[in-house]
Amino acid sequence: MEILKANVEKFNQLKQDCGTHSPSLQMMEYYFGPLWKKPIDACFIRNPLATDLFLSYMVEDIKDTNFFERLVCSYPSQNQQIAEIISNAIAYDFKKIFVGNGATEIIQAVIHKFCNKIVIMLPTFSPYYEFSQDVEYYYLKAENQFQLDVNHYLSFVKASGADSIAIINPNNPTGSFISLGTVEEIIENLQHLSCIILDESFIHFAYDNPHFDFLNHQYIAEKYSNVVLVKSMSKDFGIAGLRAGYALMNPKRVRFLLDSGYLWNSNCFSEYFFKLLAQDNFRESYERIRKKYIRMIIDFYQRVLLINNINVYETFSNFFLIELSKIKSIELTAELYFRYGIYIRACNDKLGLSGEYVRICVGREDENQYVIESLGDLLGHKS
Amino acid sequence: MEILKANVEKFNQLKQDCGTHSPSLQMMEYYFGPLWKKPIDACFIRNPLATDLFLSYMVEDIKDTNFFERLVCSYPSQNQQIAEIISNAIAYDFKKIFVGNGATEIIQAVIHKFCNKIVIMLPTFSPYYEFSQDVEYYYLKAENQFQLDVNHYLSFVKASGADSIAIINPNNPTGSFISLGTVEEIIENLQHLSCIILDESFIHFAYDNPHFDFLNHQYIAEKYSNVVLVKSMSKDFGIAGLRAGYALMNPKRVRFLLDSGYLWNSNCFSEYFFKLLAQDNFRESYERIRKKYIRMIIDFYQRVLLINNINVYETFSNFFLIELSKIKSIELTAELYFRYGIYIRACNDKLGLSGEYVRICVGREDENQYVIESLGDLLGHKS
Numbered sequence: 001m002e003i004l005k006a007n008v009e010k011f012n013q014l015k016q017d018c019g020t021h022s023p024s025l026q027m028m029e030y031y032f033g034p035l036w037k038k039p040i041d042a043c044f045i046r047n048p049l050a051t052d053l054f055l056s057y058m059v060e061d062i063k064d065t066n067f068f069e070r071l072v073c074s075y076p077s078q079n080q081q082i083a084e085i086i087s088n089a090i091a092y093d094f095k096k097i098f099v100g101n102g103a104t105e106i107i108q109a110v111i112h113k114f115c116n117k118i119v120i121m122l123p124t125f126s127p128y129y130e131f132s133q134d135v136e137y138y139y140l141k142a143e144n145q146f147q148l149d150v151n152h153y154l155s156f157v158k159a160s161g162a163d164s165i166a167i168i169n170p171n172n173p174t175g176s177f178i179s180l181g182t183v184e185e186i187i188e189n190l191q192h193l194s195c196i197i198l199d200e201s202f203i204h205f206a207y208d209n210p211h212f213d214f215l216n217h218q219y220i221a222e223k224y225s226n227v228v229l230v231k232s233m234s235k236d237f238g239i240a241g242l243r244a245g246y247a248l249m250n251p252k253r254v255r256f257l258l259d260s261g262y263l264w265n266s267n268c269f270s271e272y273f274f275k276l277l278a279q280d281n282f283r284e285s286y287e288r289i290r291k292k293y294i295r296m297i298i299d300f301y302q303r304v305l306l307i308n309n310i311n312v313y314e315t316f317s318n319f320f321l322i323e324l325s326k327i328k329s330i331e332l333t334a335e336l337y338f339r340y341g342i343y344i345r346a347c348n349d350k351l352g353l354s355g356e357y358v359r360i361c362v363g364r365e366d367e368n369q370y371v372i373e374s375l376g377d378l379l380g381h382k383s
Numbered sequence: 384m385e386i387l388k389a390n391v392e393k394f395n396q397l398k399q400d401c402g403t404h405s406p407s408l409q410m411m412e413y414y415f416g417p418l419w420k421k422p423i424d425a426c427f428i429r430n431p432l433a434t435d436l437f438l439s440y441m442v443e444d445i446k447d448t449n450f451f452e453r454l455v456c457s458y459p460s461q462n463q464q465i466a467e468i469i470s471n472a473i474a475y476d477f478k479k480i481f482v483g484n485g486a487t488e489i490i491q492a493v494i495h496k497f498c499n500k501i502v503i504m505l506p507t508f509s510p511y512y513e514f515s516q517d518v519e520y521y522y523l524k525a526e527n528q529f530q531l532d533v534n535h536y537l538s539f540v541k542a543s544g545a546d547s548i549a550i551i552n553p554n555n556p557t558g559s560f561i562s563l564g565t566v567e568e569i570i571e572n573l574q575h576l577s578c579i580i581l582d583e584s585f586i587h588f589a590y591d592n593p594h595f596d597f598l599n600h601q602y603i604a605e606k607y608s609n610v611v612l613v614k615s616m617s618k619d620f621g622i623a624g625l626r627a628g629y630a631l632m633n634p635k636r637v638r639f640l641l642d643s644g645y646l647w648n649s650n651c652f653s654e655y656f657f658k659l660l661a662q663d664n665f666r667e668s669y670e671r672i673r674k675k676y677i678r679m680i681i682d683f684y685q686r687v688l689l690i691n692n693i694n695v696y697e698t699f700s701n702f703f704l705i706e707l708s709k710i711k712s713i714e715l716t717a718e719l720y721f722r723y724g725i726y727i728r729a730c731n732d733k734l735g736l737s738g739e740y741v742r743i744c745v746g747r748e749d750e751n752q753y754v755i756e757s758l759g760d761l762l763g764h765k766s
Contacts, residue, residue: 026457044457051456055448058455065438072441073434074409074427075623101484104647112644240458241651261495264487267650268624 007032008334015330015346020126025343036341042361042371043345044240045172045319047205049289049364051238057276076268079258085271086246088278092218095251098258101265103201103232103245107131109257110228110247114195115164119157121148122352125172125199129351136160139352142323145313146174150182154189164195170202173347173359175315177206180217187224194226201232201245204290205297206316212291221248228253233273235318236290244270293318297362303372304360308380321347324356332358332378340374390415391717398713398729403509408726419724425744425754426728428555428702430588432672432747434621440659459651462641469629472660475601478634481641484648486584486615486628490514492640493611493630497578498547502540504531505735508555508582512734519543522735525706528696529557533565537572547578553585556730556742558698560589563600570607577609584615584628587673588680589699595674604631611636616656618701619673627653676701680745686755687743691763704730707739715741715761723757 014023014031023031025041062068076082079099087094100106108131111118117134123146129135138156140146157165167186170177178186187196203215221229229248234240244266276282297318304312304320311323324332333346347357362368397406397414406414408424445451459465462482470477483489491514494501500517506529512518521539523529540548550569553560561569570579586598604612612631617623627649659665680701687695687703694706707715716729730740745751 024458026453046456048456051452055452055455059451068442069434069438070409070624072438072624073429073431073621075407075617076626101648101650105644108644234458238456241453241455243459243650261488261491265484267484267626267652269650269652 004334004338007338008331011334011337012330015349020130020349020351022345022349028337028343032338035338039337039341039343040363040367040371041343042363042367043343043359045235045361046238046240047236047289047293047318048238049293050236050286053282053285053289054237054239054273054276057282058272061272071268071272074268076264076266076271079263079265082266082271082274083246083254085274085278089274089283090218092222092248093251096221096248096254098247098249098254098262099266100245100247100262101267101270102234102240102243103199103230103247105243105262105265106230106245106247107197107199109262110195110197110230110249111164113257113260114228114253115197116194117160117162118164118166118195119160119162120166121153121168121171123171123173123347123350124166124168124352126351128166128168128197136162137352140171140174140176142353142355146171146176146321148176148178148182150186154186157190157193163193164197165190165193166197166199168199168201170206170315170317172202172317173319173321173345173350173353173357174313175317175319175321176313177316179208180215180220183217184220187220187227191224191226196224196227197230198227199230199232201230201235202317203231204236205294205318207294212294214287214290218248225250237273237286239273242270242273243267244273293362296365296368300362300368300372303368304375306382307372307375308382310375310379319345319359319361322358322360324358326379327356329356329358335378336374340370340377342371342374387717387721390721391714394717394720395713398732403513403732403734405728405732411720411726418721422720422724422726423746423750423754424726425746425750426726426742428618428744429621429623430619430672430676430701431621432676433619433669436665436668436672437620437622437656437659440665441655444655454651454655457651459647459649459654462646462648465649465654465657466629466637468654468657468661472657472666473601475605475631476634479604479631479637481630481632481637481645482649483628483630483645484650484653485617485623485626486582486613486630488626488645488648489613489628489630490580490582492645493578493580493613493632494547496640496643497611497636498580499577500543500545501547501549501578502543502545503549504536504551504554506554506556506730506733507549507551507735509734511549511551511580519545520735523554523557523559525736525738529554529559529704531559531561531565533569537569540573540576546576547580548573548576549580549582551582551584553589553698553700555585555700556702556704556728556733556736556740557696558700558702558704559696560699562591563598563603566600567603570603570610574607574609579607579610580613581610582613582615584613584618585700586614587619588677588701590677595677597670597673601631608633616653620656620669622656625653625656626650627656676745679748679751683745683751683755686751687758689765690755690758691765693758693762702728702742702744705741705743707741709762710739712739712741718761719757723753723760725754725757
């Protein structure tokens with residue numbers, strides 16, 4: 001137990017050194033040594049079933065050594081040529097698609113070029129405020145389940161004097177979701193703004209009916225010229241290493257960004273991913289996996305509800321925000337890691353969260369089973 | 384022959400549509416259909432032996448499915464963490480290394496952030512003038528073998544009022560090389576400039592002794608705080624698809640660039656490459672391949688000298704600039720492609736070249752043999 005205590009302190013220090021980004025599992029292993037043969041990474045957000053799908057295609061394709069050689073040695077296509085590939089995948093005019101070296105590059109470019117003062121909801125994904133020079137925070141309240149009070153928000157934005165807002169929907173780390181109707185109501189009421197960033201990086205995990213039909217909000221970017229719809233591929237497709245993301249925006253903005261750089265900003269592996277995405281059979285396989293994974297998320301929720309001494313927030317994403325009542329987030333995270341080999345996200349650094357919170361990402365079936373059992377061991381079960 | 388004539392015209396049109404970048408072989412195949420089972424790409428610049436080396440390592444490593452999964456699904460490290468990896472490979476302080484999503488990103492960032500008015504030598508790699516707002520051209524002369532007249536150049540730069548210059552050494556498309564002593568003389572005389580870009584993307588093919596020892600000019604970036612030494616990995620390591628490049632510059636400039644973005648601009652495959660580069664055994668294998676390839680370049684030169692009706696410029700890179708006396712560059716390029724399946728670079732679009740020039744990259748042994756034979760067929764042999 002003394003060792004554990006010392007490790008909690010060391011972990012706390014490492015976490016503080018990492019600022020607003022939690023140490024990755026790799027960093028933990030580097031720092032504390034390889035304690036576990038196969039640790040479970042429930043900190044990192046991604047759909048692992050989709051990673052498997054992508055890998056199965058890639059392993060097959062690179063058996064052709066000529067193909068593999070070209071992937072490695074050729075120059076990738078230019079931004080607008082990759083936009084044409086994406087255009088085939090999502091049925092959207094390529095002149096309105098801007099391709100990023102990951103969504104992070106896009107978020108940064110859009111904030112730097114199109115936003116002066118921006119309203120950011122808290123808690124949220126930290127790059128939104130890290131990239132911004134002039135930010136006004138709008139606090140979502142735990143007692144409202146981090147749900148948005150639309151009228152209050154609209155008044156706040158109007159009074160703030162900001163020219164921009166960012167809506168991350170579903171939100172991270174809360175998992176809360178704003179319905180399409182409400183999103184449109186907000187946008188409709190904020191047409192005086194120059195830029196509305198709508199980040200739908202987690203939208204593939206959200207649903208509004210029991211069939212889990214794909215929620216396609218693209219027409220919003222088409223309809224409102226001040227909207228920039230950002231889409232990361234890292235979480236839903238589980239391919240963060242490739243750096244693939246795009247944004248839908250009015251074509252003048254696409255042109256402006258291209259003129260200020262970003263012409264050759266993709267690599268051949270992200271281009272390869274987008275070419276897969278443009279294939280019907282890949283999208284159909286992915287669609288099955290997406291729905292299967294949503295069922296796994298719901299199943300996880302049912303089981304985590306039975307754990308004692310926690311408050312789980314409902315999610316429309318692939319992770320759960322959990323409030324702790326009897327243990328500090330750093331302690332639970334350390335206990336899970338050092339005693340069980342499970343790495344979760346301690347949220348003690350998250351602006352806009354007061355209290356003890358952790359975020360747990362849904363993994364593969366057997367991983368989820370083990371995570372639930374371990375949480376039960378540590379925190380007890382509801383009677 | 385009628386078909387060939389029509390194709391020459393179509394090719395000419397396609398080339399004009401591509402502006403300052405020649406159509407890639409892939410684009411040719413897309414446009415004209417798959418005419419050849421295995422066409423030879425002597426347009427694209429890279430060392431194919433190095434691509435093979437990289438692929439042999441990667442094929443071995445990704446047999447470990449956990450490793451492959453991490454490569455695809457994990458976030459790459461941040462800029463300065465990758466700089467630390469490079470630091471181990473090249474023995475240079477990581478705080479003075481800026482990592483780019485390909486050298487092109489670096490060239491653009493450096494020109495936009497540190498250069499107001501820049502002197503560019505012509506002919507050269509087109510992004511240098513495409514990214515620049517205010518350019519003064521310095522023309523290298525064919526009658527001087529495109530060699531630099533240092534005193535004339537220094538007077539020109541001083542009279543221009545420019546605050547920046549770019550020296551691509553060895554130069555593209557000429558292959559000409561400025562010795563280290565001369566480079567340092569130039570820099571020494573231009574200490575009033577705010578930025579001297581020294582692009583050594585082809586330096587691995589240059590040599591100044593019969594052992595072909597690696598030319599390490601890094602100390603120049605260390606010694607002169609206005610120097611930015613740019614290094615692409617695409618050509619020498621044959622991995623353009625990965626997007627890997629770095630630049631050595633004073634640490635304040637590195638910090639400035641990181642503060643304006645570029646924090647997460649690499650992908651896991653380029654990070655993987657740099658990790659290989661930091662391995663002694665990889666660098667040793669590469670070193671053998673680099674020297675072998677230089678011998679192949681010299682061998683190519685000896686044989687191309689025997690072809691009639693051309694003037695070959697001496698090179699310290701892995702391609703040859705060739706002046707044609709009896710045929711237009713577009714025609715020779717089309718004939719080689721449509722009749723022999725060899726794709727070379729017609730240089731009729733290159734600023735600063737007047738006359739008919741093509742550029743031919745050195746490939747694998749059997750490819751070089753076939754290229755020489757085909758050129759002999761078309762142009763004849765010296766008697």
